[in-house]
Amino acid sequence: MDAVEPKLVPEVFDTAVVSVALLRGPEHRLVYYNDAFRRLFGPRTIDAPAAEAFADEQAAPFITLLDQVYEDGLARQVTSPRASAGTAPGAPGPRYFVYSCTSVASRHGRGVLVVAVDTTTEVVAAERAEELSQQRQQALERYEALVSAVSQMVWLLRPDGSMTELVEGWEDFTGSPWRPVMDQGWLELIHPRDTARLVQAWADAVAGPPAMFEATFRVLTASGEYRHVRSRAVPVLREGRVAEWIGATADMEDEWRARLRERLLARVSAAPGQHLRGVFAAMAEAVVPDLTDACAVFRLPDGDGQAAEDVIATRVASAARPGLPALPALHSQSYRVGPVAREVIDSRLPRLLTFAAGHPPDGVLPDVSVRWLAAAEATSLVLVPIVVDSAVVAFAAAAGCGDSPPPSAADIALLTEVLQQAQKALRDALEHQHTRRMALILQRAQLTPAPSVPGADVAARYQPASTTAEIGGDWYDAFFLPDGTLALAIGDIAGHDLTAATAMGQLRSMLRALAYNSNRPATPADILAQLDRAAEGLDVAPFVTIVLVHLVLRADGWHAVWANAGHPPPLLIPADGPARYLAGRRADLPLCVDPDTGRSVHRRTFGAGDTLLLYTDGLVETPEAGLTEGLDRLAATATAARHLPVEELCDELRRVGDRRDDIALLAFRPRI
Known part of the structure; x- marks a missing residue:
C-alpha cells in the first residue's frame, strides 16, 4: 500500500x-x-x-x-x-x-x-x-x-508475549490501533467462527517443535466487513531455543473468494438436469455452509407470477449447516408471497434483510420457515431471484444465523452468480417437466373412463411414472362393439414422453376403428393382425405389446375370447381360489415385428365374482427383481385382496408396482 x-x-x-x-x-x-x-x-x-x-x-x-x-x-x-x-x-x-x-x-x-x-x-x-x-x-x-x-504487515512476537509491528499496516487495514499484546481486545477483531481455531493453532505451534506457523482467518476491517487474511510466522532459534517469532500477515480475500467461487460454481454446475426438485436441492446444498448458514428455494408457478395479483410460492428444497435446528419437512410449504418477495420477483434483484437475532419479519416466508429462522437465531436473510430464459422461476432465501455477520455486497453477488450457474440444469429440468405435463395431458385425454356394463363391474387405473423419462407408453381402453360385445384392451408402446403418448393415441384410435368397423365377425386375433399390418405400414411405433379381449354375456356366464401380442398374461382372480395367469401354449410376437405372423385365440368362461385383470409391465417388473418374482408378488397380492370391490382392488394392486414406470390396470368382474 x-x-x-x-x-x-x-x-x-x-x-x-x-x-x-x-x-x-x-x-x-x-x-x-x-x-x-x-x-x-x-x-x-x-x-x-x-x-x-x-x-x-x-x-x-x-x-x-x-x-x-x-x-x-x-x-x-x-x-x-x-x-x-x-x-x-x-x-x-x-x-x-x-x-x-x-x-x-x-x-x-x-x-x-x-x-x-x-x-x-x-x-x-x-x-x-x-x-x-x-x-x-x-x-x-x-x-x-x-x-x-x-x-502488508510484518510483526515480531517476543517470549514475554509482547508484539511489535515492524512494517505497519494493521491500523489502516482494521481501523484499530496496533495492540502490543495478543489479548482479548486483539481477538475481538477476529471473526467469532475463527477465534477458537486460531488460538488453538497458535498454542499448538508454540508448544510443539519449532516449525512454520500458518493460518487463514477473517479479520474485521475498517470498512466494517470481514476479510480473509493469511498469517505466516517462523521461530527464530538461539542456542537451540525459540528466541522470538517473526511473521507476516497479508490480505488474501481476493484469492480466497476466487477459490470459493471456482469451487461453488463447479459444485452447482454438476447438478443433474432430469428432476427439477433435485436441481433446486443441489443449488441449496452448493452454497451451504461456505456462503451462507441456510438456504431454501421457493418455486414459482409457470409464468413467474408477474401478471397475477397473488403469487403462490412453494418451498421445494432447503439445506442448513450442522449445528442448526432440523429443517422442517417440505410438505405444507406453499404460501402467498408478501411485498418483499414480490419486489424481488418483479425487480429481479436480490434484497437483504437484517433483524435482531431470532426475530425475522412476518410474511417474508411461510410461517413454518419463519418459526425455524427464529429457532436458529437468524439475523439476516437474502432473497435472490432465480431467472431462466428471462423468466423468474424461483427465488432463494439465504439466512445468516447466530454470530454470522450479514453478507457483504460481494457475498450477495457471489451467491447470485452461483445460483444462476445452474441455468443449463434448470432449463433441462423445466423442459423435462413441460414434456411430462404435455405427455400426461395427451395420455389422460385418451384414457377415457370405463363404460357402465350391465351385470358386471369394470374399473381402470393409470398411474404415471415418478420419473419424467418413463411417461407415455402405457394405455388401456374399454368400449362396446356394434353387436354389444364388450372390448377390453391394454398395451404398452416402446418409447416415452410425447413420442410414446402420440403413438399411443394413434394406435388406440386405429384399434377402435378396426374393431368397430369390421364387416364380418372378427376375433381379437383377426383385429390384432390387421392392426399389426396398419401400424407397421404407417410406421406408428417401433414395438407394441397388447392384449385384446372380447366379452359376451350368455346364459352360462361371461364368455371371453382374447389374443395376446407379446404382453404380460392376463390374471384370473377366482372368487374362491388363488389367482392364476391365463397364458397360452406359446407367446405371440408383439406388433410391428412381423406383420405376417399368425395370431392365437384363447377362450374362457367367467362366473360371478371372478375377476379378469389386465395390466402393464410396470406392475410386475422392477430393476431389482426378475419378472417371475414380480408375477408371483402380484398373484399373491391379488389372492389376498380378491374380496375387495373391484375399484378398491385396483387401488390395492397398483401399490405393488414400481413407481419409476407407468402402470395401467383394467379389471372386469361379472356380477351375474
Whole structure:
C-alpha cells in the first residue's frame, strides 16, 4: 500500500535478525542498512546510487527489481544465490538469499525497503541430508513465503508475549490501533467462527517443535466487513531455543473468494438436469455452509407470477449447516408471497434483510420457515431471484444465523452468480417437466373412463411414472362393439414422453376403428393382425405389446375370447381360489415385428365374482427383481385382496408396482 506521509523509521531495524536496507529516489541511493546487512554483504557507501553501492556482477537483476518496485509501487521478492562480502560464518562458496522489495515512505522520501534473508544454512543442510535439489528449493520457498507479505504487515512476537509491528499496516487495514499484546481486545477483531481455531493453532505451534506457523482467518476491517487474511510466522532459534517469532500477515480475500467461487460454481454446475426438485436441492446444498448458514428455494408457478395479483410460492428444497435446528419437512410449504418477495420477483434483484437475532419479519416466508429462522437465531436473510430464459422461476432465501455477520455486497453477488450457474440444469429440468405435463395431458385425454356394463363391474387405473423419462407408453381402453360385445384392451408402446403418448393415441384410435368397423365377425386375433399390418405400414411405433379381449354375456356366464401380442398374461382372480395367469401354449410376437405372423385365440368362461385383470409391465417388473418374482408378488397380492370391490382392488394392486414406470390396470368382474 502506498504511504501518503512518512511513517517508516528505519532505525527500528537496527537490532533485527534479518538484513534490512533502505534506498531512496529513482537512483535508489542507499540511506540506511542495519548490522545484519553489513555482516552479510560488507560495508556500503551511504547515499551512493545502487549501481555504485552494489556494483558486483550479480547486482543487475536486483537493480532492475528496484526500478520496478519504485515505478509501480508493487512489492516483489526473488530467490537468488550470490557471493557474500561480509564476515558471516560458513563454508566458502555461494550463499542463498530471499530478497523482498517494498515501496515505502520515510523521512528520506519515497523509496524501497529491502529485506534479505540468508537461507544458506537451510539449503546446505537439505543438500547434505537428501542431496536433492528439490530440498534446496523447498527451503528457499519456505522463507520466500514468509517475506512475501512484507507489503502488508510484518510483526515480531517476543517470549514475554509482547508484539511489535515492524512494517505497519494493521491500523489502516482494521481501523484499530496496533495492540502490543495478543489479548482479548486483539481477538475481538477476529471473526467469532475463527477465534477458537486460531488460538488453538497458535498454542499448538508454540508448544510443539519449532516449525512454520500458518493460518487463514477473517479479520474485521475498517470498512466494517470481514476479510480473509493469511498469517505466516517462523521461530527464530538461539542456542537451540525459540528466541522470538517473526511473521507476516497479508490480505488474501481476493484469492480466497476466487477459490470459493471456482469451487461453488463447479459444485452447482454438476447438478443433474432430469428432476427439477433435485436441481433446486443441489443449488441449496452448493452454497451451504461456505456462503451462507441456510438456504431454501421457493418455486414459482409457470409464468413467474408477474401478471397475477397473488403469487403462490412453494418451498421445494432447503439445506442448513450442522449445528442448526432440523429443517422442517417440505410438505405444507406453499404460501402467498408478501411485498418483499414480490419486489424481488418483479425487480429481479436480490434484497437483504437484517433483524435482531431470532426475530425475522412476518410474511417474508411461510410461517413454518419463519418459526425455524427464529429457532436458529437468524439475523439476516437474502432473497435472490432465480431467472431462466428471462423468466423468474424461483427465488432463494439465504439466512445468516447466530454470530454470522450479514453478507457483504460481494457475498450477495457471489451467491447470485452461483445460483444462476445452474441455468443449463434448470432449463433441462423445466423442459423435462413441460414434456411430462404435455405427455400426461395427451395420455389422460385418451384414457377415457370405463363404460357402465350391465351385470358386471369394470374399473381402470393409470398411474404415471415418478420419473419424467418413463411417461407415455402405457394405455388401456374399454368400449362396446356394434353387436354389444364388450372390448377390453391394454398395451404398452416402446418409447416415452410425447413420442410414446402420440403413438399411443394413434394406435388406440386405429384399434377402435378396426374393431368397430369390421364387416364380418372378427376375433381379437383377426383385429390384432390387421392392426399389426396398419401400424407397421404407417410406421406408428417401433414395438407394441397388447392384449385384446372380447366379452359376451350368455346364459352360462361371461364368455371371453382374447389374443395376446407379446404382453404380460392376463390374471384370473377366482372368487374362491388363488389367482392364476391365463397364458397360452406359446407367446405371440408383439406388433410391428412381423406383420405376417399368425395370431392365437384363447377362450374362457367367467362366473360371478371372478375377476379378469389386465395390466402393464410396470406392475410386475422392477430393476431389482426378475419378472417371475414380480408375477408371483402380484398373484399373491391379488389372492389376498380378491374380496375387495373391484375399484378398491385396483387401488390395492397398483401399490405393488414400481413407481419409476407407468402402470395401467383394467379389471372386469361379472356380477351375474
